[in-house]
Amino acid sequence: MALSRDEITEKVREALVDALGVDEGEVVATARIGADLGAESIDYLDIVFRLEKAFNIKIPRGDLFPDNVLTSEEFVQNGKLTDRGLAELKARMPYADLAQFEKNPNVQDIADLFTVEMIVRYVEGKLGGAGA
Amino acid sequence: MRWIWIDKFVEFERGRRAVSVKNVTLAEEHLHDHVPGYPLHPPALMIEGMAQTGGVLVGEAFDFQEKVVLAKVTRAVFHRHVRPGDQIRLEAVVQGEVRSEGAGIEGRITCNGLLVAEIEMMFAHLDQSRVPLDLDEENFVFTEDFIRMLRMRNLGQLPPPEPGGA
Amino acid sequence: MRFFLVDRLLELEPPKRVVGIKNLSLAEEYLADHFPAYPVLPGVMMLEALVQSAAWLVRASTDFEKTVVLLREARNVRYGSFVRPGGQLVMEVEALDVGRDSSRFRAAGQCDGQAAVQARLVLEHWNVADEDPGNADLDDRLRAFWRERFRIVGGPQALTAAAGT
Numbered sequence: 001m002a003l004s005r006d007e008i009t010e011k012v013r014e015a016l017v018d019a020l021g022v023d024e025g026e027v028v029a030t031a032r033i034g035a036d037l038g039a040e041s042i043d044y045l046d047i048v049f050r051l052e053k054a055f056n057i058k059i060p061r062g063d064l065f066p067d068n069v070l071t072s073e074e075f076v077q078n079g080k081l082t083d084r085g086l087a088e089l090k091a092r093m094p095y096a097d098l099a100q101f102e103k104n105p106n107v108q109d110i111a112d113l114f115t116v117e118m119i120v121r122y123v124e125g126k127l128g129g130a131g132a
Numbered sequence: 133m134r135w136i137w138i139d140k141f142v143e144f145e146r147g148r149r150a151v152s153v154k155n156v157t158l159a160e161e162h163l164h165d166h167v168p169g170y171p172l173h174p175p176a177l178m179i180e181g182m183a184q185t186g187g188v189l190v191g192e193a194f195d196f197q198e199k200v201v202l203a204k205v206t207r208a209v210f211h212r213h214v215r216p217g218d219q220i221r222l223e224a225v226v227q228g229e230v231r232s233e234g235a236g237i238e239g240r241i242t243c244n245g246l247l248v249a250e251i252e253m254m255f256a257h258l259d260q261s262r263v264p265l266d267l268d269e270e271n272f273v274f275t276e277d278f279i280r281m282l283r284m285r286n287l288g289q290l291p292p293p294e295p296g297g298a
Numbered sequence: 299m300r301f302f303l304v305d306r307l308l309e310l311e312p313p314k315r316v317v318g319i320k321n322l323s324l325a326e327e328y329l330a331d332h333f334p335a336y337p338v339l340p341g342v343m344m345l346e347a348l349v350q351s352a353a354w355l356v357r358a359s360t361d362f363e364k365t366v367v368l369l370r371e372a373r374n375v376r377y378g379s380f381v382r383p384g385g386q387l388v389m390e391v392e393a394l395d396v397g398r399d400s401s402r403f404r405a406a407g408q409c410d411g412q413a414a415v416q417a418r419l420v421l422e423h424w425n426v427a428d429e430d431p432g433n434a435d436l437d438d439r440l441r442a443f444w445r446e447r448f449r450i451v452g453g454p455q456a457l458t459a460a461a462g463t
Binding site: 165183205208 | 299300301302327328329330331332333334335336340341342343345346349365366368369370371372373374375376377417426429430433436439440443
Protein backbone atom coordinates (compact mmCIF):
# COMPACT_ATOMS: atom_id res chain seq x y z
CA MET A 1 0.00 0.00 0.00
CA ALA A 2 2.25 2.79 -1.25
CA LEU A 3 0.39 5.85 0.01
CA SER A 4 1.96 9.28 -0.29
CA ARG A 5 2.25 11.51 2.76
CA ASP A 6 -0.54 13.67 1.36
CA GLU A 7 -2.83 10.69 0.93
CA ILE A 8 -2.07 9.55 4.46
CA THR A 9 -2.70 13.06 5.79
CA GLU A 10 -6.03 13.22 3.99
CA LYS A 11 -7.22 9.92 5.46
CA VAL A 12 -6.02 10.89 8.94
CA ARG A 13 -7.89 14.17 8.59
CA GLU A 14 -11.05 12.32 7.59
CA ALA A 15 -10.76 10.00 10.60
CA LEU A 16 -10.34 12.96 12.96
CA VAL A 17 -13.23 14.89 11.43
CA ASP A 18 -15.50 11.83 11.80
CA ALA A 19 -14.39 11.00 15.34
CA LEU A 20 -14.28 14.52 16.75
CA GLY A 21 -16.85 16.40 14.70
CA VAL A 22 -14.43 19.22 13.93
CA ASP A 23 -14.22 21.08 10.62
CA GLU A 24 -11.62 19.93 8.09
CA GLY A 25 -9.96 23.32 8.27
CA GLU A 26 -9.17 22.85 11.95
CA VAL A 27 -7.20 19.65 11.32
CA VAL A 28 -3.80 21.22 10.60
CA ALA A 29 -0.47 19.46 11.11
CA THR A 30 0.33 21.12 14.41
CA ALA A 31 -3.15 20.80 15.89
CA ARG A 32 -3.11 18.94 19.20
CA ILE A 33 -5.76 16.21 19.34
CA GLY A 34 -6.76 17.12 22.88
CA ALA A 35 -6.20 20.81 23.45
CA ASP A 36 -7.02 22.03 19.93
CA LEU A 37 -9.45 19.46 18.52
CA GLY A 38 -11.26 18.74 21.78
CA ALA A 39 -10.63 15.00 22.04
CA GLU A 40 -11.59 13.39 25.33
CA SER A 41 -10.54 9.99 26.58
CA ILE A 42 -13.13 7.90 24.69
CA ASP A 43 -12.25 9.77 21.49
CA TYR A 44 -8.69 8.40 21.47
CA LEU A 45 -10.06 4.89 21.12
CA ASP A 46 -12.47 6.01 18.39
CA ILE A 47 -9.53 7.51 16.50
CA VAL A 48 -7.56 4.26 16.84
CA PHE A 49 -10.45 2.19 15.41
CA ARG A 50 -10.94 4.56 12.48
CA LEU A 51 -7.23 4.59 11.65
CA GLU A 52 -7.10 0.78 11.81
CA LYS A 53 -9.96 0.61 9.35
CA ALA A 54 -8.72 3.39 7.03
CA PHE A 55 -5.20 1.99 6.69
CA ASN A 56 -5.84 -1.69 7.33
CA ILE A 57 -3.31 -1.73 10.17
CA LYS A 58 -3.39 -2.99 13.74
CA ILE A 59 -2.80 -0.47 16.51
CA PRO A 60 -2.30 -2.29 19.83
CA ARG A 61 -3.25 -0.59 23.08
CA GLY A 62 -0.88 2.21 23.99
CA ASP A 63 1.01 2.01 20.70
CA LEU A 64 -0.23 5.29 19.27
CA PHE A 65 -1.22 7.03 22.49
CA PRO A 66 0.97 5.56 25.26
CA ASP A 67 -1.11 5.70 28.42
CA ASN A 68 0.80 3.53 30.87
CA VAL A 69 3.73 5.94 30.93
CA LEU A 70 1.49 8.45 32.64
CA THR A 71 0.69 6.31 35.64
CA SER A 72 3.62 4.06 36.41
CA GLU A 73 5.59 5.08 39.54
CA GLU A 74 8.97 4.29 38.02
CA PHE A 75 8.32 6.75 35.21
CA VAL A 76 6.67 9.62 37.02
CA GLN A 77 7.71 11.62 40.08
CA ASN A 78 6.11 14.85 41.30
CA GLY A 79 4.22 15.21 38.08
CA LYS A 80 7.32 14.99 35.92
CA LEU A 81 8.79 12.14 33.95
CA THR A 82 11.94 10.64 35.41
CA ASP A 83 14.93 9.89 33.17
CA ARG A 84 13.63 6.35 32.82
CA GLY A 85 10.19 7.71 32.02
CA LEU A 86 11.60 9.93 29.32
CA ALA A 87 13.60 7.06 27.85
CA GLU A 88 10.47 4.90 27.89
CA LEU A 89 8.45 7.61 26.16
CA LYS A 90 11.12 8.03 23.48
CA ALA A 91 11.16 4.30 22.86
CA ARG A 92 7.37 4.17 22.67
CA MET A 93 6.98 7.21 20.43
CA PRO A 94 9.89 7.23 17.95
CA TYR A 95 7.71 9.24 15.57
CA ALA A 96 7.07 12.08 18.03
CA ASP A 97 9.08 15.27 18.35
CA LEU A 98 10.17 15.36 21.99
CA ALA A 99 12.79 18.14 21.84
CA GLN A 100 10.59 20.79 23.43
CA PHE A 101 8.94 18.42 25.89
CA GLU A 102 12.28 17.14 27.20
CA LYS A 103 13.19 20.54 28.62
CA ASN A 104 10.35 20.36 31.12
CA PRO A 105 8.78 16.89 31.02
CA ASN A 106 5.49 17.47 32.86
CA VAL A 107 3.17 14.47 32.70
CA GLN A 108 0.20 16.65 31.94
CA ASP A 109 1.97 18.01 28.87
CA ILE A 110 2.32 14.57 27.28
CA ALA A 111 -1.09 14.99 25.69
CA ASP A 112 0.26 18.00 23.77
CA LEU A 113 2.57 15.63 21.91
CA PHE A 114 -0.42 14.02 20.25
CA THR A 115 -0.69 16.17 17.15
CA VAL A 116 -2.05 15.48 13.69
CA GLU A 117 1.54 15.45 12.43
CA MET A 118 2.48 12.80 14.98
CA ILE A 119 -0.35 10.54 13.86
CA VAL A 120 0.62 10.93 10.20
CA ARG A 121 4.22 9.97 11.04
CA TYR A 122 3.02 6.99 13.09
CA VAL A 123 0.91 5.73 10.18
CA GLU A 124 3.78 6.28 7.74
CA GLY A 125 5.95 4.21 10.01
CA LYS A 126 3.39 1.39 10.18
CA LEU A 127 2.85 1.37 6.42
CA GLY A 128 6.45 1.90 5.36
CA GLY A 129 7.71 -0.86 7.59
CA ALA A 130 7.74 -4.60 6.81
CA GLY A 131 4.16 -4.85 5.48
CA ALA A 132 1.00 -3.36 7.00
CA MET B 133 -42.33 2.36 32.04
CA ARG B 134 -39.35 0.00 32.00
CA TRP B 135 -36.05 1.25 30.75
CA ILE B 136 -35.70 -1.47 28.12
CA TRP B 137 -35.85 -0.29 24.55
CA ILE B 138 -35.42 -3.61 22.75
CA ASP B 139 -37.57 -6.73 23.07
CA LYS B 140 -35.39 -9.64 22.11
CA PHE B 141 -32.29 -10.73 20.25
CA VAL B 142 -32.75 -12.57 16.96
CA GLU B 143 -29.15 -13.00 15.81
CA PHE B 144 -25.93 -13.05 17.80
CA GLU B 145 -22.24 -13.57 17.05
CA ARG B 146 -20.01 -13.13 20.07
CA GLY B 147 -17.82 -10.05 19.94
CA ARG B 148 -18.88 -9.22 16.38
CA ARG B 149 -22.53 -8.66 15.49
CA ALA B 150 -25.94 -8.74 17.07
CA VAL B 151 -29.46 -8.06 15.89
CA SER B 152 -32.41 -7.25 18.13
CA VAL B 153 -35.98 -6.21 17.45
CA LYS B 154 -38.33 -3.80 19.18
CA ASN B 155 -42.08 -3.67 18.82
CA VAL B 156 -43.65 -0.23 18.99
CA THR B 157 -47.06 -0.32 20.64
CA LEU B 158 -49.70 2.18 21.73
CA ALA B 159 -49.45 0.53 25.13
CA GLU B 160 -46.25 2.57 25.61
CA GLU B 161 -46.99 5.71 27.63
CA HIS B 162 -44.48 8.04 26.05
CA LEU B 163 -46.10 7.76 22.61
CA HIS B 164 -49.11 9.62 23.94
CA ASP B 165 -46.91 12.64 24.68
CA HIS B 166 -44.77 12.28 21.57
CA VAL B 167 -46.81 13.60 19.85
CA PRO B 168 -50.42 13.87 21.12
CA GLY B 169 -52.67 12.49 18.38
CA TYR B 170 -49.71 11.46 16.16
CA PRO B 171 -47.55 8.92 17.98
CA LEU B 172 -43.96 8.69 16.78
CA HIS B 173 -41.29 6.54 18.41
CA PRO B 174 -38.70 9.10 19.59
CA PRO B 175 -35.30 9.06 17.86
CA ALA B 176 -33.58 9.36 21.23
CA LEU B 177 -35.17 6.09 22.35
CA MET B 178 -34.01 4.42 19.15
CA ILE B 179 -30.50 5.52 20.08
CA GLU B 180 -31.04 3.87 23.45
CA GLY B 181 -32.27 0.68 21.74
CA MET B 182 -29.04 0.61 19.76
CA ALA B 183 -27.06 1.33 22.93
CA GLN B 184 -28.70 -1.63 24.63
CA THR B 185 -28.15 -3.90 21.62
CA GLY B 186 -24.51 -2.84 21.34
CA GLY B 187 -24.05 -2.81 25.10
CA VAL B 188 -25.12 -6.45 25.37
CA LEU B 189 -22.90 -7.39 22.41
CA VAL B 190 -19.90 -5.73 24.07
CA GLY B 191 -20.82 -6.86 27.58
CA GLU B 192 -21.27 -10.49 26.57
CA ALA B 193 -17.70 -10.50 25.28
CA PHE B 194 -16.69 -10.06 28.94
CA ASP B 195 -19.34 -12.49 30.24
CA PHE B 196 -21.23 -9.52 31.67
CA GLN B 197 -18.55 -8.95 34.30
CA GLU B 198 -17.94 -5.33 33.27
CA LYS B 199 -20.36 -2.42 33.67
CA VAL B 200 -20.60 -1.40 30.02
CA VAL B 201 -22.04 2.08 29.51
CA LEU B 202 -22.62 4.40 26.58
CA ALA B 203 -19.74 6.87 26.39
CA LYS B 204 -20.35 8.66 23.11
CA VAL B 205 -22.76 8.81 20.19
CA THR B 206 -20.50 9.81 17.32
CA ARG B 207 -23.38 10.22 14.92
CA ALA B 208 -27.04 9.28 14.69
CA VAL B 209 -28.95 10.07 11.50
CA PHE B 210 -32.66 9.38 11.14
CA HIS B 211 -34.29 8.75 7.78
CA ARG B 212 -37.77 7.49 8.51
CA HIS B 213 -40.47 7.81 11.16
CA VAL B 214 -41.55 4.87 13.27
CA ARG B 215 -45.12 4.34 14.46
CA PRO B 216 -47.16 2.02 16.69
CA GLY B 217 -47.58 -1.34 14.99
CA ASP B 218 -44.06 -1.14 13.52
CA GLN B 219 -41.31 -3.53 14.48
CA ILE B 220 -37.82 -2.12 14.12
CA ARG B 221 -34.72 -4.24 13.66
CA LEU B 222 -31.52 -3.01 15.30
CA GLU B 223 -28.24 -4.36 13.97
CA ALA B 224 -24.98 -3.62 15.78
CA VAL B 225 -21.56 -4.45 14.38
CA VAL B 226 -18.37 -4.09 16.44
CA GLN B 227 -15.80 -1.72 14.93
CA GLY B 228 -12.54 -3.62 14.83
CA GLU B 229 -12.66 -5.63 18.04
CA VAL B 230 -13.91 -5.35 21.59
CA ARG B 231 -11.08 -4.13 23.83
CA SER B 232 -10.61 -3.84 27.55
CA GLU B 233 -10.50 -0.03 27.21
CA GLY B 234 -13.82 0.06 25.38
CA ALA B 235 -15.53 -0.66 22.08
CA GLY B 236 -17.21 1.05 19.15
CA ILE B 237 -20.17 -0.11 17.16
CA GLU B 238 -21.79 0.77 13.85
CA GLY B 239 -25.52 0.38 13.96
CA ARG B 240 -28.36 0.26 11.47
CA ILE B 241 -32.05 0.34 12.27
CA THR B 242 -34.49 -0.87 9.66
CA CYS B 243 -38.23 -1.42 9.44
CA ASN B 244 -39.59 -3.79 6.78
CA GLY B 245 -36.22 -3.60 5.07
CA LEU B 246 -36.27 0.20 4.86
CA LEU B 247 -33.52 2.22 6.51
CA VAL B 248 -34.70 4.05 9.61
CA ALA B 249 -31.42 5.15 11.18
CA GLU B 250 -27.64 4.91 11.09
CA ILE B 251 -25.90 5.20 14.42
CA GLU B 252 -22.25 5.06 15.49
CA MET B 253 -21.47 4.87 19.17
CA MET B 254 -18.77 4.02 21.69
CA PHE B 255 -18.89 2.17 24.98
CA ALA B 256 -16.65 2.31 28.01
CA HIS B 257 -16.48 0.39 31.26
CA LEU B 258 -17.68 2.14 34.36
CA ASP B 259 -14.90 1.87 36.88
CA GLN B 260 -14.30 2.71 40.48
CA SER B 261 -13.46 6.33 39.78
CA ARG B 262 -17.03 7.14 38.76
CA VAL B 263 -19.00 4.89 41.06
CA PRO B 264 -19.21 4.87 44.89
CA LEU B 265 -16.89 2.23 46.34
CA ASP B 266 -19.59 0.22 48.04
CA LEU B 267 -21.34 -0.36 44.74
CA ASP B 268 -18.28 -1.43 42.86
CA GLU B 269 -18.88 -5.13 43.48
CA GLU B 270 -22.32 -5.23 41.94
CA ASN B 271 -22.91 -5.20 38.25
CA PHE B 272 -25.95 -2.97 38.21
CA VAL B 273 -25.76 -2.62 34.43
CA PHE B 274 -26.25 -6.31 33.70
CA THR B 275 -28.53 -7.48 36.46
CA GLU B 276 -30.09 -10.93 36.71
CA ASP B 277 -33.43 -9.29 35.96
CA PHE B 278 -32.17 -7.67 32.76
CA ILE B 279 -30.39 -10.82 31.65
CA ARG B 280 -33.51 -12.89 32.28
CA MET B 281 -35.93 -10.50 30.58
CA LEU B 282 -33.90 -10.28 27.43
CA ARG B 283 -33.20 -14.00 27.51
CA MET B 284 -29.52 -13.27 27.35
CA ARG B 285 -28.45 -16.72 28.54
CA ASN B 286 -29.69 -18.05 25.18
CA LEU B 287 -27.57 -15.73 23.06
CA GLY B 288 -25.13 -18.50 22.16
CA GLN B 289 -27.96 -20.51 20.62
CA LEU B 290 -29.02 -17.81 18.21
CA PRO B 291 -27.96 -17.97 14.56
CA PRO B 292 -25.09 -15.71 13.55
CA PRO B 293 -26.14 -12.75 11.39
CA GLU B 294 -26.22 -13.29 7.66
CA PRO B 295 -23.71 -11.18 5.78
CA GLY B 296 -25.33 -7.97 4.59
CA GLY B 297 -28.29 -8.27 6.96
CA ALA B 298 -31.92 -7.74 5.96
CA MET C 299 -43.67 8.47 32.84
CA ARG C 300 -44.37 11.54 30.78
CA PHE C 301 -42.08 12.28 27.86
CA PHE C 302 -41.47 15.96 28.65
CA LEU C 303 -37.82 16.58 29.35
CA VAL C 304 -37.89 20.34 29.90
CA ASP C 305 -39.36 21.42 33.23
CA ARG C 306 -38.80 25.10 32.87
CA LEU C 307 -37.33 27.56 30.39
CA LEU C 308 -35.07 30.12 32.06
CA GLU C 309 -33.93 32.27 29.17
CA LEU C 310 -35.27 32.39 25.65
CA GLU C 311 -33.82 34.62 22.95
CA PRO C 312 -35.30 33.59 19.60
CA PRO C 313 -33.80 32.67 17.22
CA LYS C 314 -30.43 32.58 18.99
CA ARG C 315 -30.44 30.69 22.25
CA VAL C 316 -32.40 29.02 25.01
CA VAL C 317 -31.62 27.92 28.54
CA GLY C 318 -33.82 25.42 30.34
CA ILE C 319 -33.75 22.95 33.21
CA LYS C 320 -34.80 19.41 33.94
CA ASN C 321 -35.16 18.21 37.50
CA LEU C 322 -34.41 14.59 38.19
CA SER C 323 -36.54 12.81 40.79
CA LEU C 324 -36.73 9.28 42.15
CA ALA C 325 -40.42 9.55 41.30
CA GLU C 326 -39.41 8.83 37.71
CA GLU C 327 -40.04 5.11 37.55
CA TYR C 328 -37.67 4.16 34.76
CA LEU C 329 -34.79 5.04 37.09
CA ALA C 330 -35.42 1.74 38.85
CA ASP C 331 -33.86 0.08 35.79
CA HIS C 332 -31.12 2.67 35.23
CA PHE C 333 -29.58 1.51 37.29
CA PRO C 334 -30.77 -0.67 40.13
CA ALA C 335 -29.05 0.67 43.29
CA TYR C 336 -27.47 3.51 41.26
CA PRO C 337 -30.13 5.66 39.56
CA VAL C 338 -28.82 8.21 37.08
CA LEU C 339 -30.43 10.13 34.23
CA PRO C 340 -29.85 8.03 31.10
CA GLY C 341 -27.61 9.60 28.49
CA VAL C 342 -30.31 9.57 25.82
CA MET C 343 -32.65 11.40 28.18
CA MET C 344 -30.03 14.12 28.56
CA LEU C 345 -29.93 14.19 24.77
CA GLU C 346 -33.72 14.41 24.59
CA ALA C 347 -33.66 17.28 27.10
CA LEU C 348 -31.33 19.13 24.74
CA VAL C 349 -33.54 18.27 21.75
CA GLN C 350 -36.70 19.46 23.49
CA SER C 351 -34.98 22.68 24.60
CA ALA C 352 -33.94 23.30 20.99
CA ALA C 353 -37.50 22.52 19.88
CA TRP C 354 -38.81 25.29 22.14
CA LEU C 355 -36.41 27.69 20.48
CA VAL C 356 -37.70 26.59 17.08
CA ARG C 357 -41.33 27.08 18.10
CA ALA C 358 -40.67 30.48 19.66
CA SER C 359 -38.73 31.57 16.57
CA THR C 360 -41.32 30.44 14.03
CA ASP C 361 -44.52 31.39 15.86
CA PHE C 362 -45.33 27.71 16.47
CA GLU C 363 -45.80 27.18 12.76
CA LYS C 364 -44.78 23.50 12.52
CA THR C 365 -46.40 21.09 14.93
CA VAL C 366 -43.84 18.28 14.88
CA VAL C 367 -40.23 19.11 15.74
CA LEU C 368 -38.08 15.99 15.72
CA LEU C 369 -34.42 15.01 16.01
CA ARG C 370 -32.99 14.26 12.57
CA GLU C 371 -29.27 14.08 13.36
CA ALA C 372 -27.13 14.08 16.48
CA ARG C 373 -23.36 14.31 16.25
CA ASN C 374 -20.55 14.13 18.76
CA VAL C 375 -22.79 13.44 21.71
CA ARG C 376 -20.38 13.13 24.62
CA TYR C 377 -21.12 12.46 28.24
CA GLY C 378 -19.38 13.67 31.34
CA SER C 379 -20.70 13.63 34.87
CA PHE C 380 -23.91 11.92 35.93
CA VAL C 381 -27.16 13.60 36.97
CA ARG C 382 -28.52 11.95 40.12
CA PRO C 383 -31.97 12.17 41.71
CA GLY C 384 -32.34 15.50 43.48
CA GLY C 385 -30.04 17.00 40.86
CA GLN C 386 -30.87 19.32 38.01
CA LEU C 387 -29.67 19.37 34.43
CA VAL C 388 -29.25 22.88 32.98
CA MET C 389 -29.57 22.83 29.20
CA GLU C 390 -27.98 25.58 27.10
CA VAL C 391 -28.69 25.52 23.41
CA GLU C 392 -27.28 27.88 20.82
CA ALA C 393 -28.79 27.96 17.33
CA LEU C 394 -26.45 27.84 14.36
CA ASP C 395 -29.36 28.21 11.97
CA VAL C 396 -33.16 28.08 12.24
CA GLY C 397 -35.00 27.57 8.98
CA ARG C 398 -38.63 26.75 8.24
CA ASP C 399 -38.12 23.00 7.84
CA SER C 400 -34.93 22.33 9.75
CA SER C 401 -32.51 23.83 12.22
CA ARG C 402 -29.03 23.22 13.62
CA PHE C 403 -27.72 23.69 17.12
CA ARG C 404 -24.76 23.40 19.44
CA ALA C 405 -26.05 22.21 22.80
CA ALA C 406 -24.68 21.42 26.24
CA GLY C 407 -26.01 20.30 29.60
CA GLN C 408 -24.46 20.89 33.00
CA CYS C 409 -25.17 19.61 36.45
CA ASP C 410 -23.63 21.32 39.50
CA GLY C 411 -21.32 23.22 37.21
CA GLN C 412 -19.94 20.03 35.66
CA ALA C 413 -20.37 19.17 31.98
CA ALA C 414 -22.88 16.35 31.70
CA VAL C 415 -23.56 16.26 27.99
CA GLN C 416 -22.70 18.08 24.79
CA ALA C 417 -24.00 17.56 21.28
CA ARG C 418 -24.56 18.98 17.84
CA LEU C 419 -28.15 18.65 16.71
CA VAL C 420 -30.14 18.90 13.51
CA LEU C 421 -33.91 19.06 13.93
CA GLU C 422 -36.63 18.69 11.30
CA HIS C 423 -39.94 20.54 11.53
CA TRP C 424 -43.17 19.63 9.77
CA ASN C 425 -46.93 19.54 10.10
CA VAL C 426 -48.83 16.29 10.45
CA ALA C 427 -50.80 17.29 7.34
CA ASP C 428 -47.50 17.26 5.37
CA GLU C 429 -47.17 13.52 5.98
CA ASP C 430 -50.81 12.62 6.35
CA PRO C 431 -53.10 14.97 4.43
CA GLY C 432 -56.48 15.69 5.96
CA ASN C 433 -54.99 16.33 9.37
CA ALA C 434 -55.20 20.11 9.37
CA ASP C 435 -57.48 20.00 12.41
CA LEU C 436 -54.95 17.89 14.32
CA ASP C 437 -52.26 20.44 13.48
CA ASP C 438 -54.50 23.21 14.84
CA ARG C 439 -55.01 21.24 18.05
CA LEU C 440 -51.26 20.58 18.31
CA ARG C 441 -50.44 24.24 17.88
CA ALA C 442 -52.81 25.06 20.74
CA PHE C 443 -51.27 22.21 22.77
CA TRP C 444 -47.72 23.53 22.32
CA ARG C 445 -48.76 27.09 23.14
CA GLU C 446 -50.32 25.84 26.36
CA ARG C 447 -47.20 23.85 27.24
CA PHE C 448 -45.11 26.92 26.49
CA ARG C 449 -47.02 28.66 29.24
CA ILE C 450 -46.58 25.69 31.57
CA VAL C 451 -42.79 25.70 31.19
CA GLY C 452 -42.53 29.43 31.76
CA GLY C 453 -41.87 30.42 28.16
CA PRO C 454 -43.22 33.98 28.40
CA GLN C 455 -41.11 34.67 31.51
CA ALA C 456 -38.05 33.21 29.81
CA LEU C 457 -38.50 35.63 26.93
CA THR C 458 -38.63 38.53 29.35
CA ALA C 459 -35.67 37.25 31.37
CA ALA C 460 -33.50 37.09 28.26
CA ALA C 461 -34.56 40.55 27.17
CA GLY C 462 -33.62 41.92 30.55
CA THR C 463 -30.01 40.60 30.52
